[in-house]
Amino acid sequence: MRIVVVGGDAAGMSAAHSALRQARAAGREVEVEVVEATGHTSYSACGIPYWIADDVEEGADLVARTAEEHRAAGIRLRLHTRATAIDPAGRTVTVEGADPEGATDTIRYDELVLATGARPVVPDWARGPDGALLDGVHPVKTLDDGALWRDLLARAETAAAAEGRPPRAVIVGGGYIGVEMAETLVRRRFSTTLVTRSRVMGRLDEDLGARVAEALALGGVDLRTDTAVDRLVSADGEVRGRVRGVVTTDGRHVPADVVVLALGVEPATDLGRAAGLPLGTEGGYLPDGAGRLAPGVWAAGDCCEQAHRITGHRTFLPLGTHANKQGRAVGAALLGGDLRFPGAVGTAITRFVAGGEHVEVARTGLGTEEAVEAGYDVASLVTEGTTASGYMPEAAPLAIKVLADRADRRLLGVQIVGGPGAGKRIDAAAAALWGSMSVDDLAWMDLSYAPPFATAWEVLQVAARRLAERL
């Protein structure tokens, strides 16, 4: 039996190893081959901003398992090899290798796993007439992007120092990557502007998102919300050469040595689209409960839309932790194992720690807009408190928003913005959502208390209790 996996990052490699384990446990002989377009496997894309910020010494540290380690575990691995077509009827994948340049090959499979991930959204204004990105303008997605960014920032720093001014960066996009790159750039002492069409942290409700925006501003980020980019300006006014600045739709010019494209990602599903596989409203694959797309074809990771456990709808929630879990489940399922990825509830966390600010941001479940759209009668409340007992030096302020359904008191979502120790509190709420618990359960459950860690009534529970009292 021959299993081919397209994509050698979190989902793909998890699937490959899981299939090997499952086969071994079942005493079956399988051959697992992974095709990966870049030269890297199993790396942490989420760690790239911290590598650029010098928290991480080298890109290799972000690699969880190297190609050699995968091969040693019995996986055939073709690096620098791009899958260009799949034929689900004939059960083949066409690939194009780098060496010899552009040589194509057709690989036969019994079971195929599509784990092609997501790719950054790149707007037209970022490209020159030749379609290439302008010099100094780039997304933050792959390990190669990370290496490029380290070079770009070093070059900008040198050039700015020569001119006796701080280096300048514009980040376009106010989501997770935008906020993380803002931390990176402020910590590297870039004069940093963040431009976003709407607001910062659109995955939070507006009231909580405003707290993140405030921390960014206090940390030194020049925020331009409700603002889009009209065009880039490059050396000599030409749309070639190095970028020099951004012109926003309100006609203002923002000088920049570098421009970070942080406009989100979209599922990389060209292979399936060309083969006629059905795609969801957000362009992702729609695997069934076991991870299957079609006979002999499976999918896992950021190229998929996932089952949201609260709404029951499919949602695009690209995240390494889901990709790992989905890959593990699919790798076992395609050999008849009974692991199933049970869906997600939309948990996410990030931080902005720079310029004297430390803000942690977390969310789980549905935001108000999502919940209303899904038909819930939403009640919500923001509660302020501290991460430790107020008299402790560790005590940092935090704000928690809890959302519940007026109809049945069921918890719908929680959002947290606060100082050190605030963010990971989201996990108790995520667990409560996982168990379809009520806001009363969250208010009265037995969460941990000691002065360095919480107030005697943990703020998450005060927040739930206050909302429960108003339902």
Added chain:
Amino acid sequence: MRIVVVGGDAAGMSAAHSALRQARAAGREVEVEVVEATGHTSYSACGIPYWIADDVEEGADLVARTAEEHRAAGIRLRLHTRATAIDPAGRTVTVEGADPEGATDTIRYDELVLATGARPVVPDWARGPDGALLDGVHPVKTLDDGALWRDLLARAETAAAAEGRPPRAVIVGGGYIGVEMAETLVRRRFSTTLVTRSRVMGRLDEDLGARVAEALALGGVDLRTDTAVDRLVSADGEVRGRVRGVVTTDGRHVPADVVVLALGVEPATDLGRAAGLPLGTEGGYLPDGAGRLAPGVWAAGDCCEQAHRITGHRTFLPLGTHANKQGRAVGAALLGGDLRFPGAVGTAITRFVAGGEHVEVARTGLGTEEAVEAGYDVASLVTEGTTASGYMPEAAPLAIKVLADRADRRLLGVQIVGGPGAGKRIDAAAAALWGSMSVDDLAWMDLSYAPPFATAWEVLQVAARRLAERL
């Protein structure tokens, strides 16, 4: 209607305010009177070690609400007044006031709330022939104890400095207070010995407890486990005057300027015992689901044994956070409200941060011994990992033990020992236990991930997954 509350700390004052709120909401006229033996109300006993360690500026900072604030809210409050007897049939409480000295009074009630808390265990060897504690030997329980400890340590520091040696402390008891006072004393540069009859952190399984012991030892605490105190030695060899040292049952002499009694607490239930109210196996009151002990008599807080949601048995789990919740529920219930304290799952957290060590300790649910005793077929596993992605500077080691029932895969308990950020992870497990979830739920649920906060597979979930694979 006249409500009398005996005890003005967490449970009692919560009950008093809750009753007032409930009465107001129901449009009823009630009089609420609280009788408190000390001069303090609503203070954080848990914060006392941090006050002694100088993290907290003054004792008043530990007071959540002062007597004046309670009175302003409409509560009658008698401080320095001890309840000496209750008469459930006649619905009266006899009290003895401080001013005029020892004057007694009989208070009539319609509903009585016993919130007398717990008192420290004081062994015979700690007392002189007159029954009084030896000078320099004291428990850590009340705000007055805290003030005394600050004086005792200052005196010991001065005396030791005069003799050109470090001040010396012996802590007797290796539970939460023992570990917290070890932090306090090491941070105040006391040469610190901890003597315990069994081992450190007996509420953890032995393997996890050993990690705490290791941190204490590395932090400079001289540990004497499996060792009991035989007697104290005081100035001039007499069992009077200042303590000079401890003689352990193995015949060794440990010099000490102060001796901390950290041997646990027991429910303070003399009033009820004398009145013939039934008590549990651990000596605590046994309120029903609404908090009622007998017609017109209710109880809340550390004087009670609580319903354990996993075993269904009553357990003595003295903790401010439970006391607050129980008080709130009872105060409403005695006026016909429908709040109920829903029980606990045994969650607790603490830390030892001193001498260059930072270890956080947390547990929830049942330990192995408890679980076996309760009849479960226990499977468990210890998993090691890091609190953040391994490549991040924040990454600190942690160990997580997960316990599950082989019969139905239900999660039974979780224990965590690790560096900064390890402890509060327990809350996700506590929420899972609250919802009677399985070890598979914990393994696959949607917990938060980003490199500064977790590994892509959160360790708590790796721990659950590994155990799930072995069930």
